Amino acid sequence: MHANVKQNVVPLITSGLKVACSQCNLRELCLPLGLSEQDMGRLDSLIGGGRKLKRGHHLYRAGDPFESIFAVKAGFFKTDVLTEDGRDQVTGFQMAGEILGMDGISTETHTCNAVALEDSEVCLIPFTELEMLSSEIRSLQHHLHKVMSREIVRDHGVMMLLGTMRAEERLAAFLLNLSQRFSARGYSPAEFHLRMTREEIGSYLGLKLETVSRAFSRFQDEGLISVQQKHIRILDIPRLKVLLTPADGRIG
């Protein structure tokens, strides 16, 4: 009961440990389009193979020396930042095809923790080598820049969420985002298992776990979703989207 309902024919979860990029089902998510066979081969030899992580284990921790970025091959991660004064902020949840670790480039040290929320597998991408190769393959270089830029844009979206939305809006945005990402990976957009606790959702959304729980309950009472612990079924996507539109038309 842990796997999501599969809608698509393409199997996206691979099991082998050393799968070449050229053979990987996630390559449309990870890689630039239109790489020549030769370039693809050079990329294959760069990737340091896979690494499996059991649920709860760290992929890296804040303070670890930065050497690689990681592509999620299968599973589910969270990243969080911990400050000396004890604050803890979940900065993101990552699923198959998404890239982890780019925060470490600037200081040569990882600045956040990455934890597997279920048994997971990643590709190791040694960064120095990636830079060398990308200076030779223009489309790869540009793709790397796009991936980093996308992370910046994503972060701006989270700021918008944290800065302007109230609790129910935040949760609606969160659910719709997950729905869309599962959908893009061939899973049901309407039915999925949350891999994270209410507390982790709360940390990500800037809310206390009780507030998250209450918002879930209210959504259920209103017939928007059905919740059973971590099992979510979205019953009314359009109305969830309407929730994101502030009641008073702030436009104009």
Added chain:
Amino acid sequence: MHANVKQNVVPLITSGLKVACSQCNLRELCLPLGLSEQDMGRLDSLIGGGRKLKRGHHLYRAGDPFESIFAVKAGFFKTDVLTEDGRDQVTGFQMAGEILGMDGISTETHTCNAVALEDSEVCLIPFTELEMLSSEIRSLQHHLHKVMSREIVRDHGVMMLLGTMRAEERLAAFLLNLSQRFSARGYSPAEFHLRMTREEIGSYLGLKLETVSRAFSRFQDEGLISVQQKHIRILDIPRLKVLLTPADGRIG
């Protein structure tokens, strides 16, 4: 009375419009260290010269096609994201030596607005050319990656602020951040002019302008700062820092 109190001998604000990077006072902030004279020359010929903006004018708008990133040569900017449903979130304030526009790389379109909050000047850095040159100059390539990564890390800091801090903590963090950045540019860390309104501060910090104003007043009542409209003088940096430590030692 609009200029900040200068402490340092090095004049950081340039006035000429076309200043070569090699001659620019900001090069330690903008550029990688240890560029050869030859490479510096190639970079100089890449930079599309400066552009001046009057206060209130847009450097770019969300939706504009992405062609360049920008280095702030002088002045002060804000960036903000506007959604269809009318939400408005200030995502950052940028000062001399900082880079603007990297959000546009991923979609080839700017995703936020950049507005000059005072008369300002930027360097135009055509991005395609920058990518070409950086594939030939390794330290330049790596520097670009660092700058983008730094932006990601900065965004995580804002998420932490928005997700875990209460109003006064947010404002204290904001003031200390400005103080530190002014200081790094040779200005007084203790006395400066805010270029933005209370509403813009509030948007950045996820607060209403009245809450910002009240927090300023309370800081003043407690002798932490002195406020006169946009003129700020920080009287007690250590105690401001203590404010950032949650009262209950959440550690352990």
Added chain:
DNA sequence: TAGTTGCATTGACAAATATCAAAGGGGCGC
């Protein structure tokens, strides 16, 4: 299968922040 443990839900109450409203101050344009 019973017991343990962690996670989730719910209620009552407290605290923080937003909202609404009014008035004061300063800078900019004329």
Added chain:
DNA sequence: GCGCCCCTTTGATATTTGTCAATGCAACTA
């Protein structure tokens, strides 16, 4: 130099979210 407009401050009140506490549920272990 004057006046207007925008920004800021402050107060009273409403709303939202957090806090504390108790109970429930479900999965894992022994």
